[in-house]
Every structure is written in structure tokens, then in C-alpha cells.
Amino acid sequence: MRNKLFSLSFVMVMILSSTLAGCGSNNGNSTNNGASATDKPAATNTETTGGDTTSNATAEPAAGADISGKITFLTNRTDMIGKEYDEYLKRFNEKYPNVKVEFEASQTDYNQQAKVRMASGELPDVMFIPTIPNSDLPKYFASLDDLGLNDQITFKDFKSFDGKLYGITTGNSTSGIVYNKKAFTDAGITETPKTWDEFLAACEKLKAKGVIPLSSNFKDKWPLGTWAYDTPRLIAGNPDFPNEKLNSETPFTMDNGYGKAFSLLKELNEKGYLEKDINSTNWEQSKKDIASGKFAMYYLGNWVINQVIGVGAPSDDVGFFPFPYDNSGKPSATLSPDFFYAVAKNSKNLEAAKAFVKWMIEDSGYEDFAGFISPLKGKESNLAQLKEFQATGVELVEGTVDDAKVTEIGNKAQLDLPAVVQEFVLAKDPQTVLDKWNKAWAKAKKDLGY
Template identity: 60%
Template sequence: MKKVALLFTTAIMMGGLLAGCGGSDTETANNEKNAAANTTTNADSNSASGSEGAAEDDISGTITFLTNRTDMIDKEYVDYAKRFKEKYPNAEVKFEAVTDLDKTTKIRIASGEFPDVVLIPTVPNSDLPNYFAPLDDLGLNDRIYFKDYKAFEGKVYGISAGGSTTGIVYNKKAFADAGITSVPKTLDEFYAASEKLKASGVIPFASNFKDQWTLYPWASELPSSIAGNANLNNERANTDTPYTMDNPYGQGMTIIRTMYEKGYLEPDINSTNWEQSKKDIASGKFAMYLLGNWVIPQVIDSGTTSDNVGFFPMPYDNSGKTNVALAPDWAYGVNKDSEHLATAKAFVKWMVEESGFDDFAGFIPVLKDKQPSVAQLTEFNSFNPTYIEAVSDTNESTAVVNKAQIVKEALVQEFVLAKDPQKILDKYNESWAKARKAVSK
């Protein structure tokens, strides 16, 4: 466990922090139908070049960006395409959005046919050179955080779209109306607040259980926080029984299981809806999420004011102290076989420097000299959490996960609903042990 470096601390003191979703597994997907939109707009140009080694004339042709932000199709991405073309009049960008980003992208890169720019899926870093072009010539390496997260043998193959930390996003009015005068700092206080919310007629916690992807913190960020160990997920590769009731994985999932048993989740967890839940948090029908700071702007845009949305660290025990995950979100990668390589790289650089996506998405900027715009991070930091800075997945752990076909969010679902959660852990441990043996041969 380690504190964030001085530069991170400086950013915190300025009113923000630096992070990302190891989820990158950190999924900022939206539960909408798969969509694609092509946008082309002619405009006058600026004269800047797209990358350190690319001439203006090289930035031409049409590229496609594969994204998980289905909600931005026909909206913000139209503006992005227009602005990118204003800078590079000989270039155009199209956007294709999918809901199951990781799975879809893996299938497409394995086929050898995938778009010019993608968000890099969960593949071993040693495989990155097989699919992606190095981005070291963009002149960003010394200006960004997490540059080693998607790197191999000294070359950078992915640049994070931004960062986030995970905590409780809550409706302040719902808390006040329920008689909650201060945010919970211990697990017992968290359950007590949930009981007050339930008694006031508010659904305490939005799990979006059916949508599955929203459950990622319970099997990744929260266990790492409980353990105070950024390498927890990687260390699974050293054992045949990574999941036990009394280790950080079991402890984290037991909290949401308890919430379910006490009636603190949605009344019908099998008919939840992600887009509607944002409106319900905004209105106060639901009171809380456990998600990254990236969701805060989406809640505000769904019908409330920034002053009504708060953010605090998830209390997972009764010590009054908390660790929180600090990790990059999805990373932009460029198809090494793109017909318009210079244009694809220029688009990545433009997304990082000029698009404003990090502010729109509620991310902590990946650029070291840019301050985050999410005001709620000030409240979050006032609780003095200890940040656990994410590390890259090792080849060993990634190989076992892929061989065992472990979907951590599915594990959470099964654990919560099982009559005997130990049997679920036994099942996943068995799959893990077989996969571990297979990849070690």
C-alpha cells in the first residue's frame, strides 16, 4: 500500500485527485442498444499537427473510434467530429458504440479486423505490440499519469481517457429528509443510514443488479481497498483458492449481500435499468450508488443540481479509516494496421488535450497540469482516505482470468442470490484452479 505521489497530492490540495478505474475494468458503459453514428462536417482548419512526428498532410482520411459511450452517439460525438475536422480539414472521424466493450473488442482484435482507435480491452500487456501502435511519438509521455499502465518493454501502447476513484455517490436531500445528519464513516453507520432511508420511503441503494457491469466495485476496487493492496487481483495467480468468505473478496461481496437481505437494494433487482437509475438518484427516489466519480456529472444531468450530489468513501468496516482505489479508466489504443495511422494518433492526442471528454465524463484528467472539474472530490478528500494506486494486471493473472472465463460481476450476482454463498466461491475456485494449472503447462 502506498500514498499517492507528490503530484497527486498537489492535485488533491487543488480540489481534485487523480485516478482511474482499474476497471479499467472500470467500465463507464451505458445500458443502451448498440449504436453507431457517422458524422462528417466541413469547416475551416487550424494549423496544428496531430503528433510529434506527423506532418499536417499526413493527417487525412476517415477513421473510426470504437467506444462504450452509447449515450454520446448523435450528441456530443457530433460536436467532437466537427471540432476534429475544424483542426484537420482533410480528416474525418466516425464513432461506433457498443455496450459490451471488453468482449466485443477482444473478438474484433482477434479477427484482425478492428477500428482505427479503440479502448484497449483486458489483454496481457505483452500482447499489446501484436495489435497496437506505440504512442510515444505523441509527446505526451512526460505529461500524463498512468503512462506505464498499458506499456510493454518501455513503449506506451495506451493512454488513459482519465481517472476515477470509487465511493458512495449520494443524494443530499434524501439523506437530510431521512434524518441523516452526517455521512457514515463506519460500516455500522452505513447500514444504519440505509435503514433510515428505507424507513423514509427511499430506496437506499441503486445496484443496477440486472445490468451486471455496475457491480464491478464489489469484486475489484472494494476488495483491494479492504486489503490495502493494489496487487490483490494479481496475487490470485499464486493460489488455487483466491475467493474465500473471510478474505477481502468475500468481505466485500458480503456487504452487498447484506444490503440485499435487509431490503436496501431495488425491490426487484432483476428488472433494474441503468439509465433510469440516474434519474432516480437525481430525484431522490434512490439515495446511493457505489461507483466512480465519473457518474456524478451523469446524475446531475439527469435532473438535479451539483449542490445536491455528494461523494464519500465507502466504509467497509468499523475502524473509521478507509482505503480507496485509484486507477486509470479505459485507455485509447491505435490499430497498428490502420490505413490512416497518423490520423488515428492525432485523434488520440486531440481527445486527451482538446476534446474536454475528461470533464464531460467526470474523470480526473490524465494530463498532470490539468485540474479536475468535479467539485464533489473536495468532499471526498475531506475524509482523508488512503489512496491505493492501481498497478497493471500481470500476464499471469490475466491468463488465468481469461482461461477460467471469470466475469467478476457475474460472481457478485451469484454470491448475492445464493442460498449458500460458500458454494459459489467453491465453484469459482474450482474453475480458477483448473485454469491456473492449464496456463502453467
């Protein structure tokens, strides 16, 4: 039975490298589909309005001139410094004219830089939460329960501890089929597939037209995260499916979420619906090939939509629909969060910092710029592709937090799920691949006393 409330863990496989043109963090057990981070250097840009009045109020942020002070926001979005952030600040200051905001660009690995700042005790007023245990959140960050958003936001429990909220996601990503509409039309495909059989039929039409149906980017491995993390939990009908490995000595079987998901990709490869040589794919070139219609589809996160448009595809030619992994005709897809906003516990202008975070969530429109689904439940996207996706009635499955024990066992077993997908697809007898990793899992689990 499908669980309603939303997911993915997407492994997050990634903070994707800059070749991805920017990915965010994934905070669940799935593949990272975020598209917010950018590591290119950029100078810090400061926009100022108002004074430096200190305020440590913890009540819900007041409006307008009642709030004043200077705050700093440490961001990974170096590409927005001096551009979109300037526009955001002008609009923010229309509501909060006496708050001065400085945008500080992370010049290196954001996660590492944030941890260094935390260790030094010199935190910016507003930042994204790095990878730390939730039990450490109260040491560094202020509770955000007083913003009045608790019942409206997705992934409320991801950055909470002891019943208090410390982080709010900047936006969410989902996975699905990003496709070239013109390629579909030229191949005589008049409706997007709603079942696996319809999907295979569409692939056959595309192949007959000389179009490669699906770009897998098999060699690069990280794009296989959708097959390794998203699809298994959807097939299992359980957002917490990856964490259930803790209760098994043989978590990988042909008839569970893992085996069935991996088998779908293997079938596509055997039918000739992937790249002709899956061992020599090229990520950057694939975006251009999708844009031109040489390739028809990606199975990736919505973050890639703007990248395909960015290399030349007209926006009207790019569509997005749920991946039909079975024949039920009932679409579902995983949902995963990107980075989480947080406010430093020791901020000298706590009220101003919280007001800025709330404004970014409710009023900035950042989710549309970044290609995200809003962190606010039920808020419809302004992006045409996401509107198309949501119009299918897709059930979004909100991911669960990674179980620390599952992560520990996986690390000891040297388990790399996208690499397992590669082995499975190429194997003459895929059962031997599952047996191999079941053995590694069981040994690691035993060695760790679980």
C-alpha cells in the same frame, strides 16, 4: 498497507451496453466505470482546415503552422459527431491552423471494428486501442514517448511494451457513493459517512424515512462489479490483489478481500437497505428513482453521475463521496482507465496526429464532458461532484494490468465474479459458494499446468 499510485481493474466488466448510456473500455482487472462509449449510429462529420502536407517527423510536436496535414480520428463517441467535436476542432485549429481533422464514427462494436481495420492494414491516423496483447502494439502504433507526457500521465504502463509508450488513456473513472443530497438532508444526515458504522447509521435513517438506502441493481449483475473487483482490492490494501489468485488454490476465503467485500453487500441486504426484491431490479428505472430521491445511493463509478442528472436530478442535488468499506476513516478508492488514444504507425501525417492526441489530453476538456478524472496526474476536475470526492483527501489506487494466466484460468473455470457475488449474497451458507469456486479454480489451474 495501502499502495499509493492508483487502480482498479474494474473488470472491467463492461463495455456497458447502450442502456448504460455509454461506457468505455476497462483495461485493467476491475469493473468498467468508463462512460465514454456510445453505439448509436451517426453519420461521419468532417471539419477541415489547412492542407495535406505529409510529415513523418517523430520529434515532439511543433506548434502552430509548423505542422500541417490531414488526419482521421476513429471514435466510438458517435454522440459527439457534429457537436462537441466541432467545438474541439475550432479550438484545436487556433493552435494548429494547418491541420485538417476528419472524425469517423464507429457504426458497430468499436473493438471489433478496430480489429478489422488493423487486420486490413487500413488504420485511421488516431484511434482507440482495442483489446490486443501489448506485444502487438509496436506492429500497429507509433511510440508516444516524444510527446513529453510520460511523467505526467496515469496508467503509463497499461499500453506500453519494451519500455515504450503506445497508448494514453482518454480519462479515468473511480467508484464511490453517488447520492441524492436532498434525500440525505430530509433524513437528517448532515455529513457524508466516513466509516462503515456511519454508513450503516445513515442507511438506517434513510430507511426510517421510507427511502431505499442503496440501489444495487442486483438482478442485472454487471452493477455488482464494484463489489466484485473494486472493493476486494481496497480491503486487501493491494492493487494487484486479483492477480494474486495465480499463487493460490483457494483464492476465495471469508477473511480475505473477496469474502469481506461480498459480506458487506450481504449485510446491507439482510438489514433491508437494498431494494425490497433484489431479484427484480430495473436499471433504467433506478436512475429515475435516484434522481427523485426514492432511492438514496448508488455504489458505482463516477460515470453514472451525469446519467442521474440527465433523467431529471438537479446537479446541485447529486453528490459523490468515497465508499467507507471499513472503520479506518481513511478514504481510498480505485482508479481505472477508459479507452487509450493511439497513433497509427504508418500514418502519413504522424506529427499532426500526435499533436492532436496531445491537445486532446491537455487542452480539450474532454474529461469534464465525459465525467472522467483527468489522465494527467494531479489535475483537479471541474465537475462539482468530483471536486467533492477529491476534497475528502481520498487516496486513489491505480489498477494493475490483468495477468494473462489469471484470465485464462478464470475463463476455463467459467468464473464470473459478479455472478459469484449474487450467489454469495443469496446463500444461507456463503462458505459453500466460496468452496465451490475454489474447487473450480483449483481444477482449472491444474488442468492448465499452472
